[in-house]
Amino acid sequence: MTDxxxxxxxxxxxxxxxxxxALEDGGGPAALSMRDVARRAGVSHAAFSHHxxxxxGLLAAVAAEGYDLLADALSAAGDDLIEAGVAYVxxxxxxxxxxxVMFSPELYDRDVPEAAAAGxxxxxxxxxxxxxxxxxxxxxxxxxxxxxFASLWLSGSIPHGPADDAGDFARPVIRLLAVP
Amino acid sequence: MTDxxxxxxxxxxxxxxxxxxALEDGGGPAALSMRDVARRAGVSHAAFSHHxxxxxGLLAAVAAEGYDLLADALSAAGDDLIEAGVAYVxxxxxxxxxxxVMFSPELYDRDVPEAAAAGxxxxxxxxxxxxxxxxxxxxxxxxxxxxxFASLWLSGSIPHGPADDAGDFARPVIRLLAVP
DNA sequence: CTGAGATGTTGTCAATGGTAAGATTCTGGC
DNA sequence: GCCAGAATCTTACCATTGACAACATCTCAG
Numbered sequence: 001m002t003d004x005x006x007x008x009x010x011x012x013x014x015x016x017x018x019x020x021x022a023l024e025d026g027g028g029p030a031a032l033s034m035r036d037v038a039r040r041a042g043v044s045h046a047a048f049s050h051h052x053x054x055x056x057g058l059l060a061a062v063a064a065e066g067y068d069l070l071a072d073a074l075s076a077a078g079d080d081l082i083e084a085g086v087a088y089v090x091x092x093x094x095x096x097x098x099x100x101v102m103f104s105p106e107l108y109d110r111d112v113p114e115a116a117a118a119g120x121x122x123x124x125x126x127x128x129x130x131x132x133x134x135x136x137x138x139x140x141x142x143x144x145x146x147x148x149f150a151s152l153w154l155s156g157s158i159p160h161g162p163a164d165d166a167g168d169f170a171r172p173v174i175r176l177l178a179v180p
Numbered sequence: 181m182t183d184x185x186x187x188x189x190x191x192x193x194x195x196x197x198x199x200x201x202a203l204e205d206g207g208g209p210a211a212l213s214m215r216d217v218a219r220r221a222g223v224s225h226a227a228f229s230h231h232x233x234x235x236x237g238l239l240a241a242v243a244a245e246g247y248d249l250l251a252d253a254l255s256a257a258g259d260d261l262i263e264a265g266v267a268y269v270x271x272x273x274x275x276x277x278x279x280x281v282m283f284s285p286e287l288y289d290r291d292v293p294e295a296a297a298a299g300x301x302x303x304x305x306x307x308x309x310x311x312x313x314x315x316x317x318x319x320x321x322x323x324x325x326x327x328x329f330a331s332l333w334l335s336g337s338i339p340h341g342p343a344d345d346a347g348d349f350a351r352p353v354i355r356l357l358a359v360p
Numbered sequence: 361c362t363g364a365g366a367t368g369t370t371g372t373c374a375a376t377g378g379t380a381a382g383a384t385t386c387t388g389g390c
Numbered sequence: 391g392c393c394a395g396a397a398t399c400t401t402a403c404c405a406t407t408g409a410c411a412a413c414a415t416c417t418c419a420g
Contacts, residue, residue, distance in 0.1 A: 007367055007416060028286040030210040034408065044369050046410080051367090055408065103335045106208040110336075140329075140338070141356040145321065148328025155283045156290075158320070176321040178358040188399080215376065224400050225377080231398090235377065 012051055012061075014041045019062055023097035029059065029107055059101050060108035060115045066098030067118035074125035084129035085146040085174040086167040092150030093166035099154065103147075133179050145177055146170065192231050192241075194221045199242055203277035209239065209287055239281050240288035240295045246278030247298035254305035264309035265326040265354040266347040272330035273346035279330065313359050325357055326350065 008014065018040035023032055034055055035045040052058040070091050077087035092099040101107055102119075110116060130139045149170050152158045160169065188194065198220035203212055214235055215225040232238040250271050257267035272279040281287055282299075290296060310319045329350045332338045340349065 011367080028284065030212075030284075030287060032210075033406080035406080045408085046370080047368055049409070103331065103337065104208065104210075105336050107210060137352050138356060141325065141353045144328035144332060144353060145325050146328065147332055148324035148326065148330075149320075150328075151283065151331050152324060152327055156285050157283065172317050173321045173324060176318060176358050178356045191398080213376065214378095226379080226401080227399055229378070 008041075008043060008047075011041070011043060011047060014043075015048055015051065015058065016061060016065055017041075019058055020095075020097045023062075023101070029101060029104060032059075034058065056108050057112070060112040062098060063102045063108055064112070064115040064118040066095060066102045067115065067122040069095060069098060070102075071118070071122040071125040074122070074129050077129060079129055079131060081130060081132060081142060081177075081179060082171065082174055084126075085142060086171050088126075088146040089150045089153065089170040090165070090167040093153060096154050099150065138179060142174075142177055142179075145174060149173055188221075188223060188227075191221070191223060191227060194223075195228055195231065195238065196241055196245055197221075199238055200275075200277045203242075203281070209281060209284060212239075214238065236288050237292070240292040242278060243282045243288055244292070244295040244298040246275060246282045247295065247302040249275060249278060250282075251298070251302040251305040254302070254309050257309060259309055259311060261310060261312060261322060261357075261359060262351065262354055264306075265322060266351050268306075268326040269330045269333065269350040270345070270347040273333060276334050279334065283327075318359060322354075322357055322359075325354060329353055 015037065018037045019032070022037050022040060023029060026032060026036070032055075034048060037058075038045045038047060041047075048054075048058055052061055070088070073087045073091045074084055077084045108115065110119070126143065127139065130142055133139065133142070149158070150166070153160065153166050153169070158169070160166070195217065198217045199212070202217050202220060203209060206212060206216070212235075214228060217238075218225040218227060221227075228234075228238055232241055250268070253267045253271045254264055257264045288295065290299075306323065307319065310322055313319065313322070329338070330346070333340065333346050333349070338349070340346070
């Protein structure tokens with residue numbers, strides 16, 4: 001194991017995993033403690049500063065990872081408008097911590113190259129998935145619809161059981177989008 | 181002035197105002213400091229515990245106020261689906277701090293009677309505004325659409341200048357909703 | 361083998377949220 | 391008018407946090 005080494009070996013990955021874990025069972029970014037994350041990862045409280053340059057840097061890395069995951073999910077969904085929307089909602093429901101951090105710009109510096117590049121990738125994947133409807137307004141409408149559903153779902157505003165699939169709930173809703 | 185009194189007179193109101201002010205120019209709920217809010221309101225940091233029972237209580241009061249404001253805005257917009265949506269977006273853009281707190285359930289206890297009641301009022305106003313389209317799925321679609329637009333607008337994902345009116349930007353988008 | 365750089369740790373500091381104990385003001389009954 | 395009790399606010403203290411600096415350990419090119 002890597003335990004015996006002074007050097008962790010893959011602290012960056014361990015940090016991201018621990019951060020997401022802490023965010024998900026700890027009550028959101030407001031309650032996130034770097035020292036708690038460090039304990040989860042089994043390192044000292046100051047270890048992250050070196051890799052991420054502070055809390056904001058750590059969250060920027062989480063956001064970047066989230067954008068990458070979202071881009072992958074959208075690409076995998078193909079170019080069907082409905083199913084891309086379903087994939088968007090599923091991503092949010094499956095990665096609530098990433099999703100929340102991604103769209104909380106006050107939590108990290110958006111011009112961190114890593115995060116900015118990943119954000120671009122995701123944005124491009126979204127545009128391509130909606131390429132059938134060339135109209136920009138339509139794209140914004142579709143994005144608003146799925147993003148809103150995802151937000152409401154995550155905030156508990158849409159009643160649902162723990163085993164319910166957000167994507168299935170969202171599909172009939174997304175269908176109410178008037179695509180030209 | 182009220183400065184000379186030991187008792188503030190209307191600390192509750194002053195606290196809410198100061199909290200919203202701090203949230204809006206301070207960088208979101210994660211960075212909110214009760215001591216900073218107390219300084220803005222000109223009282224000691226422990227004064228709030230008495231009225232709100234801690235940070236969560238303070239944020240619950242902000243959420244309750246937000247729900248009330250939203251309910252008023254929706255009621256004033258009448259029962260036109262489009263204009264109600266525009267009002268929803270305008271509320272979010274005009275009260276970003278309230279909006280963010282309202283839909284961040286991890287920040288406060290939702291069963292605080294004050295907040296729960298106000299939430300109910302807002303929810304009812306929303307349903308009534310959409311009463312023309314009795315369908316529940318349609319209501320959810322409309323809500324998702326405007327909520328998503330508002331979230332994206334606030335997070336800076338929709339490019340806009342500081343003077344741009346979110347409602348006007350949203351109207352053509354909301355029109356793409358297929359109402360029966 | 362060696363020293364320079366990368367990786368982690370320990371120690372310290374100011375700031376924060378919570379709580380307890382005390383000070384001040386308000387209120388209602390006489 | 392007056393005073394006891396309640397409401398309101400302050401001061402004092404504590405554990406925890408994020409940032410930073412100084413130090414320890416490891417890695418690797420030459």
